[in-house]
Amino acid sequence: MSNNHSVFAIHFHLILVVKYRKKVINDEISERLKEIFRSIEGNYNIALEEWNFDLDHVHILFRSEPNSNISKFINAYKSASSRLIKKEYPSIRSRLYKEAFWSQSFCLISTGKASIETIKKYIESQGE
Numbered sequence: 001m002s003n004n005h006s007v008f009a010i011h012f013h014l015i016l017v018v019k020y021r022k023k024v025i026n027d028e029i030s031e032r033l034k035e036i037f038r039s040i041e042g043n044y045n046i047a048l049e050e051w052n053f054d055l056d057h058v059h060i061l062f063r064s065e066p067n068s069n070i071s072k073f074i075n076a077y078k079s080a081s082s083r084l085i086k087k088e089y090p091s092i093r094s095r096l097y098k099e100a101f102w103s104q105s106f107c108l109i110s111t112g113k114a115s116i117e118t119i120k121k122y123i124e125s126q127g128e
Contacts, residue, residue: 011049012070013119014060015107016078019100023055024092029085033058036081044073050120059123061111070108078102 030053045068050061082101111119
């Protein structure tokens with residue numbers, strides 16, 4: 001998706017939680033999770049705007065076009081990131097429950113009337 005995103009773009013705040021809130025996300029893992037997000041976002045007309053994390057979850061602000069299939073994107077992202085993280089960081093497997101990385105559930109909120117700057121500030125403040 002180009003920087004000239006359509007006036008119809010919708011912003012979402014996505015929260016993904018590690019299964020059983022296992023505390024396995026550090027700076028390096030977060031950076032890799034973000035890289036994986038960026039590597040597949042274009043296939044779904046989605047663009048990352050803001051990212052932050054705590055030890056057991058990530059906060060993602062992204063924008064999507066009206067034709068984006070968000071549920072397919074989230075499933076693809078969770079699947080790819082889980083597989084790659086466990087492959088690239090084998091020591092993490094022993095800290096997970098039955099090797100599941102993400103919880104099945106997630107929180108997805110359309111940003112509505114809240115300004116993008118307000119939401120970015122909220123996400124930046126997470127983990128402090």
